[in-house]
Amino acid sequence: MKVYLFVLFGLLNITSFSQSILDKKLDGSEKGKSLSDLLQEVEKTNQVRFYFLEDWVSEISIKDSFQGSTLREVLTTLFLGSDLNFIEASPYAVIIVKDPTLALQRNTIISTAKREQKKVNKLIIGTFVRSNAPKTATLSGTIIESKSKDPMVGASIVATDVNVGTVTDSEGKFELRIQTGSHVLNLSYVNFEESVIDLEIYEDGMANWELEEKPTVLEEVIIQDRSAREITTSGIGQTQLSLTEIKKAPALLGEIDLIKQIQLLPGVTTAGEAASGFNVRGGSVDQNLILYDGMPVFNSAHVFGFFSAFNSEAIRDVTFYRGGIPAEFGGRISSVLDIRSKEGSYEKWEGSAGIGIISSNAMLSGPIIKDKTSIALSFRTTYSDWLVNTVRSNYVDLYKSTVSFYDGTAKLTHLFSNKSKLTLSSYLSHDQFRLSGDSTYRWDTMLSSARLDHEFTKIFTGAFVVGYGTYSYDVSDKNELTGFSLKYKIAYPTAKADFNLKLSNHKISFGVQSVYYDFNPGTFSPSTPESDKKFLQMDLQKSIETGFHLSDQLDFGKKFHVDAGVRFSLFQAVGPSDVFLYKSGLPRETLNLIDTISFASGESVKQYFNVEPRLGLRYEISKDASVKLGYNRIFQYLHLVTNSTAITPVDIWQPSGYYFKPQMVDQFSLGYFRNFKEKKYEAFAEVYYKEMQNVLDFKDGAQLILNPQIETDLLQGKARAYGAEMQIAKTTGRLSGSFGYTFSRSLRTVQGVFPEESINEGKEYPSNFDQPHVVNLSWKYSISRRYFFTGGFTYRTGRPITLPLSAFSVDNFTVSSFSDRNQFRIPDYHRLDLGFVAEGNHKRKKIWDGTWTFSVYNIYARKNPYSIFFKEVRPGILRPYRLAIIGTALPSISYSIKF
C-alpha cells in the first residue's frame, strides 16, 4: 500500500496561470546552487509555493548547468533513484513528497532474510551526494564457490526491490546496471545457500561474493529447465545445469550421468534405453556441439551410451543451448552443450574418491604455488564386464563379451596477476569392447588445450585458446586367416580468440575461431600374415572451418532486452584429394563414373561461405512473467554418416565438400515464462519451428564403411521440426516436483531426380528420432527435513522403424520385403523409478555427512528396447529382435559419506 506523507500543506493563494511553473525554463544560473536555494528563488520571482521538508533536499545540489531545461525536467533528474517525488497540486503549488514504499519493502526483505538465518551483508559503494550524478551505476564482480573457489556459472543476482537482475557468465562474472540508491540484492544458485546484500550504491563499483553449498546432501532431486526461474535473465532455450544438481538426481546404478540428465530436459529425446547421444528438437545426434573446455568432442559416451564419457567429479558447470544459440557457437545446427571442467583449489589440497558398482573414480586438486598455480586431476575406470555378462540370451555375441573404459582429466591453472590467467587442460577417454570370439572395438578421444584469459582494461577482456584434439577408433580381428584391422581417425587442431567489450548499455562480444580437420576415413589392413584381407587406404580428407562472430547484448529500457549477433562461417575442403565425376543425366552411382579430378595439396576443392544471423529478444511483461523470442540460422559442415539411430563405434564423420553441402537450420522459437505465488510455481511454454536443409540420409542398402565413393550411397534432403514444450514446477513445500510435456514432430523429405535418389518416393516421412509425445515427471515428498521419497516417470513415443514385413524369392534368392522408411514405431518407452532417501543430521559441524538411498529403477520391469535388430533366421528371412538392457526392476541401496 502506498502511503504518501504530506508534510506541509497550507492554504493556497488563488491566482491563475496561463502556464505551469514546472514548464519554466532555466537560464543556467542555477549551476552550483542547492536545490533549496533554487526553489526559493523561483518562489520569489513567480507566484508559486514549493512545499517540502528542508532535510529532504538539503544535500541536493546542482553541479551542472540545466540551461534550457524545464523545472519539471530538473526535478525529475534530481529525484531519479531516490524516494522523492513531486506533485503539482495546482498551477501555483508544488508539493515535494517522500514515498516510503521502497524503504519499507527493503526493510521487510532484509528482516525476513535475517529471520530465515540467511546471510545478510551490508555493502556501500560510493557516498551519498544529491546531485545530477549518473542516474544508474554499474555493479560488477565475481561469484565463486566458497569451498573450491571455482567461479559459479549461472548464479543469479537480483535486486528484488526493483526486480532487476542478471546471471554470472562462464567465468562467474556479472555486471548489473541499477539505479543509484538503496537496494536489496539476492544471490542464489541451486543447492547453495541464498545470500542477501543490503546494498547502497551511488557510483560504479565492484564486489566479489562466495556462495556456500547447502549442508544437506540430497536437497534437490528435481532436474528442471531453469529458464523458468530466470524470467528476467536467461536467453530462450538456454539451460544451466549445476553439477550439484546433477549429482543429486536419481542415477542408474548410482552412476551420475550428465548426458542422461540432458535427456530429461524438454525438447530432448534419445533413441532408446541407454542409447548414446541425444536428439534435440527433432535433430540428429550429430547436430549437437559438445564442447569440453572449449574443444569439440565427437564421442560423448562410454559403452555405446550406457554412461556419459564425462566424469561428473571433474565437471564444474554445464550450459545447454537448444534455441537462441549465441553467435560464438557454430558448426552444429541443433544444440550446444558447453562443459567446463573444475579448476584446482588455490588454497589447500582436496581429494575425493567414489567407489561404485560399475566404476570408481578419484579426484585430486590443490595448489602447486599457493594462490598462484593450481592443479586438478581426475581419473575414472570401470569393471563393467559383469553387466554385459548378465544378458540372458543365446546371442553369444553379447553375453560373452568384455567391456572396459577409462577417462582422465588434468587441469593446470596459473594466475600471472589478477588480470591474466593461463589454463592447460587435457582430457582422455578410452573404450574397449570385444564381442565373443570376434572383433575388438576400441575408441579414444584425446583433447588438450591452453587458454589465456586476459583483462586489457576493466571493460575489455579477451580469451585465447589453442588446442589439439583427436578422435579415433580401431576395429580389429585377430583370426589367423581372416584377421583385419580397421582404423579411423580425426585430428583437429583448434585456435580461437574471443573478446568482450562492456560499454554503458552494451555488452559486445567478438572473436574468431578456426579448426583444421584432418580425417582418415579408414585404413583397412590384414592383421595376420596369413589373413586373406587386402590393404585398403581411403583417401584422406582435409578441411578448415573458420568462424567470425560479433554479438551485442543491449537493453532498451527496463523491460526490453536484445541479444543480437552474427556469425560468418567459412569452410574450405582442401587437397590432396581425388573427386569422382559422374555422368550427367543419370543417377550418381559407381557405374556412372566418368572422370576423376585431382587436387594438389592445399588446393581448394570446395569452399562455402555463409552468414548466420542470431537474435534473442526478451520482454518482461511483469516481474513474474516474460516473453522471449529467438531466431537463429546455423550451418553445419561435418556430417555423421550412419544408418543406425544412435551413435555407434564405427560411425563415420564426413566433411562437407564437392558433393556434400553444409546442413543449414532456420529456427524460430517463442516462449512464455511465468512464476506464480511468489515463485512457488514456475512454468514455461515454448514453441519452435525449424527448417533444415541438406540433411543426410542413406540409400536403401547403402554401404557406408570403407566406401571410396560414399557420395553414391548418401542422399541430402530437407527436414522440418516443430513442437511445443511445457513445464510446470512446484519448488517449495512438502511436495515438490516438476511436470514436463513436449509435443514435437521431426519430418524429412528426400526427393531426387531419379527414383533411387528418393526415399519413400519423395514423400515426407518421420525421421529416426521423431517421438511426438514426451512426458517427464519427477517429484519429492518430504516426510521430514531428513527423510523423503523421490520418484520419476518418463514416457516417450516409440521411435520410428523400418520393418521387414514379408519375404519373397526371385531367381532362387530369398529376400525380405521392407516397409516404407520409418513406417512403423518401436514400442513406447516408459519407466517409473522410486526412491527413498534418509539423510544424516543437518548440523553444520559434524564429522561426516551420511546419506542412505534406496531406489528401484524401472519398478514395473518394462523391457524398453536399447536396440531393435534383425536376425536372419533362414536365408533371406529377417526377424526383429529386441535387446533390452534394463529388462527388469533394478533395486539398489547406496550409502554415501562425505567428510
Place this chain on the structure above:
Amino acid sequence: MTIRFLFSIVLIILCAACVDRITFDVGSSPSFAIVIDGSISDQPGPYKILVTKAFDIESKLSIKTPISVKRILMSDNLGNNEVLSEVTQGEYQTSPNGIRGTIGRAYKIQIELLDGRIYESVPDTLYPSGSVDSLYHTFKEEKTTEGATNYGFDVFFNSSAGDQNSYYFLWQFVGTFQVETHPELYTEPCGEGRCPKPLPCSSYVLGSNGFEYVKVCECCACWSNLFNDEVIVSDNQLVNNGRFTAVKASYVPINRWTFGFKVYAQVNQMSLSRQSFSFWKAVKSQKSATTSLFQPVTGKIPSNFIQTNGPSGPIEGIFFATSIYNKGIFITQRDIPNPSIIPISDLTFNDNCINLFPNSTTEKPPFWTD
C-alpha cells in the same frame, strides 16, 4: 582435505538384460504382395514368368505359393505381343516359336489378376550382353575356426562389356556335377531292421537268387546344380575400360558329392538396364549386408511394376529384358593338387538321385562329356 566416499550395493535379483523376439502390429491382416519373377532374353524361348505370393516372415517354411492369374501379356515397343500360357500353377511361358528378345527393343508384361487388379512393368530395354572372355579356377584350402580344413575351387572370370557404354550386368553362376547313386541298395523297415528293396527305377530287382539285372538304371545318374548364394552385379571396382577382370563367380567345394566325377562351371553374363540393375543391386545389398546390434539391415527392393487398375495391392519382383552370353569349363579331379583329398565313391547314396539331390535331373545336359 575433504574426502568423499561413495559405496553402492546393488541387489540384482534377476538378470538385467535380455534379447528376445519382438513382434509388431503391422495391421490386422497384412496383404502379402504378388511376386513376379521373369525375364525375356535374346536366347531362344520359351520365356518363363513365375507368379507367386510373398510369405510371412513368421511362417516356419519359406515356401513360395504359386498363384494363377487371369492373363499375362508380353509385348515389345514395336507392338508385337503374346499372351502367355500357364504350364503349372503360377508358371507361365511363351510359346517356343513366339516372341523373342531382340537387342534394342523394349519389353514389358501386363498381368491381370483374378480379382481385377492389373499390373504393368516399366518397359525394359534389351542391351547387348558383351562376352565372357575367360573362365578359370584356383584351388583353395581354408581352415575353419573349429580346426578342420575345407578344400575347393574359386572360379573367376574375365569379361567385357562389348561395344557399348552401358556396364550394367548380372552374372549367374551354375555349377553342374554328376552324382551316382545306388537305388538298388534301397532298404525299407522290416521287423526290427531294414530289408533290401531295390527301387523300380534301378537296374535290379530282388529275385529268389538275390539281385537280378533287368534294365539300364533310370535313376542312378543325376546332374545336380550348384548356385551362388551371392548376387553378382557389376561394380565400379571391377570395371576398367569396359573390361571386368578377375571377378569371382563362385566357390565350388570339393566333397564326396561334387567331385565324384567333375564339375561344369558356367557363368552367364546378362545385360541389364539401369532400372533392372537397381533391382538386382538392392537384392545384392540385402543379401550381403551383415546385421548387427548397431546397424540393422534395411532396404526396399524396388519393383519395376506399377498398378494400372483394380483395388490397390502390393507387388514385388521384376520383369526384365536381357541378353545372355554364357561360358563354361570343366573342373576335374586332375585339377585337385593333392590326390589324397579326392573323394571316394560313396555307397550310402542308396536312393533315387533326384530325391537325394534337389535341383537335379537325370537327363544328361548337352554340354556334359564323359
